[in-house]
Amino acid sequence: MRIQRILATTAALSCLFTLAACKxxxxxxxxxxxxxxxxxxxxxxxxxxxxxxxxxxxxxxxxxxxxxxxxxxxxxxxxxxxxxxxxxxxxxxxxxxxxxxxxxxxxxxxxxxxxxxxxxxxxxxxxxxxxxxxxxxxxxxxxxxxxxxxxxxxxxxxxxxxxxxxxxxxxxxxxxxxxxxxxxxxxxxxDFVSTEDGSGSPNFETPQDPSGDGSKPGQPKNGSLGLPRAGSIAELRKLVGNSLDCQKNFSTDPEAVAIESIDYQPVIKGNALEWGVTGRALCGQPAGERRAHDLSWLDTVGDMKKLQTKAKAAQQADLKDDGKLKATASLLLVGENIAVETNSPSSRFGLYQLQFLYLNCTPGFSAPSGYRLEKSQVEGCVLTNYEPEHPLG
Incomplete structure (x- = not known):
């Protein structure tokens, strides 16, 4: 006999008891x-x-x-x-x-x-x-x-x-x-809200198998297409030049890099070295005569596993509130030894063409055929170019 609740549609109602009288x-x-x-x-x-x-x-x-x-x-x-x-x-x-x-x-x-x-x-x-x-x-x-x-x-x-x-x-x-x-x-x-249909609090212990059948890291079927790399911030700036506002508005000054706004929030918070990042730069226009706009961050990475581990924890903390990421939060797109943080879907589209992939740690995430879905360096996450709210097309 299945548990009965007030809402048949939520399968998680808390009327508690014999609720045949509930509509x-x-x-x-x-x-x-x-x-x-x-x-x-x-x-x-x-x-x-x-x-x-x-x-x-x-x-x-x-x-x-x-x-x-x-x-x-x-x-x-x-x-x-x-x-x-x-x-x-x-x-x-x-x-x-x-x-x-x-x-x-x-x-x-x-x-x-x-x-x-x-x-x-x-x-x-x-x-x-x-x-x-x-x-x-x-x-x-x-x-x-x-x-x-x-x-x-x-x-x-x-x-x-x-x-x-x-x-x-x-x-x-x-x-x-x-x-x-x-x-x-x-x-x-x-503070864990458990539901039968998975609509409650995300369970970050749920194993994630990006391959589906365990035989391959994911799509494409023949393995990874590879990830981009760069030897320095200058090389990374040149690599992403057509995707981000990095030509005229660019800075490696620590005070400028630390700038964020209510509309543009980076993934990395605090000391970048603790995230495995060795170099960092800001692209975009900080607040001045007008509001800050088009902010993105470039990173050279010395320890990619550490970066992905910290980013996973930050992403899960954001998801824990309501199962969704903040609209103003940047997504972390990674290469072999580089990363980009941006909340611009159009910028990410260009970065995906450069073979950057997004670190996605959402429980149960999967991507349709035709998108890349590869293993990350931390359990419970995948690398992908598929965003359900902004599919490539």
């Missing part, structure tokens, strides 16, 4: 039994529910808060009601940008709530649902528990101090995510 599309039917007290029906105006809403709004939308039992967003089924598991108030608000809702429960005793949830999970597992609780998004905060109906909402909230409560002994937290102790033994708190 599709993230909306829930009215509760099947019991009517909260009149106090609970008006609790959204002030008090713990309002405090919880203010906290949630720092990280996501939480509009139209109410504690009224007849609100159609209120879940039914076995959802913890007032009086259950020490819960004193239950409310619901809407995350309108994500087209979902957030149910909020306020326990008088958080330990009692966690103990109640743990017992419920174990009971469901004992009844034959061995995977129960692995994908429920039960987010514990200070004094309240949030149950988003959209995975995207949960991903925003775990960037705060809210943590996913996992009480299925089979729950596992991949490396790179927090592991914190809850108030009861046998459970865990984490």
């Amino acid at each position: 599709e599309g993230g909306q829930a039917s009215p509760p099947g039994a019991g009517t909260p007290s009149s106090t609970a029906a008006t609790a959204a105006a002030e008090g713990p529910l309002a405090e919880a809403q203010r906290h949630l709004r720092q990280f996501t939308s939480c509009e139209d808060l109410t504690a009224k039992a007849d609100d159609p967003r209120m879940p039914g089924g076995d959802f913890p009601k007032v009086g259950q598991w020490s819960v004193t108030e239950v409310g619901v608000c809407s995350d309108k940008p994500e087209k979902g809702d957030i149910v909020i429960a306020v326990p008088k005793d958080m330990k009692a709530f966690q103990e109640g949830y743990k017992k419920y999970v174990l009971a469901r597992m004992g009844a034959g649902e061995g995977a129960y609780g692995l994908f429920d998004q039960v987010l514990v905060g200070k004094g309240f528990v949030a149950f988003p109906t959209r995975t995207a909402t949960s991903l925003k909230l775990v960037r705060s101090d809210l943590r996913v409560l996992v009480c299925n002994p089979g729950g596992r937290v991949p490396d790179g995510y927090k592991r914190e102790k809850p108030l009861v033994e046998g459970c865990g708190l984490t």
Whole structure:
């Protein structure tokens, strides 16, 4: 028997329990039994529910808060009601940008709530649902528990101090995510949002096999077409001259190279030597009479594995927030002993023609036939000229 949630489409909803009464599309039917007290029906105006809403709004939308039992967003089924598991108030608000809702429960005793949830999970597992609780998004905060109906909402909230409560002994937290102790033994708190469909937090431990069948590094089938190289920054500048703004606007001055803007952010941060980079230059126009524009960075590389390892960690940190890279973040395109950092798709198109390849560390990434897909020097990444949002054509 598969786990049931409010949203059949997300496979990661956190209504928690027998949710046959939940509608599709993230909306829930009215509760099947019991009517909260009149106090609970008006609790959204002030008090713990309002405090919880203010906290949630720092990280996501939480509009139209109410504690009224007849609100159609209120879940039914076995959802913890007032009086259950020490819960004193239950409310619901809407995350309108994500087209979902957030149910909020306020326990008088958080330990009692966690103990109640743990017992419920174990009971469901004992009844034959061995995977129960692995994908429920039960987010514990200070004094309240949030149950988003959209995975995207949960991903925003775990960037705060809210943590996913996992009480299925089979729950596992991949490396790179927090592991914190809850108030009861046998459970865990984490910022890893687990989903069946892979829409939650990226698991960077997932093995990446760029070849598909293990016989070749990737496409092309006959092996690598090779990568470009240069003996110096001057040679690299000449090599990329038709792809980047490096002819008139070029500098190796450390202060100029350190320039970045809200629109142009390099991959390498801090001391370039710690990234395995031996020389660095800036192409483009720093801020002056007008805003900085067309910024890209050129690198000569002494330790390519170190560069790719550091770049992988930076890329994963960016992906961890919402599974997407920042639009203003540069991508790292590498050669044999050189690299270019740029957020310009048109510039990257030209660099791909020079046989540069992009270091992609997105879990599960693959490229269609006709694109290059080769092994990088770090596990979990590939080198490619395929960008899903900017395909060559």
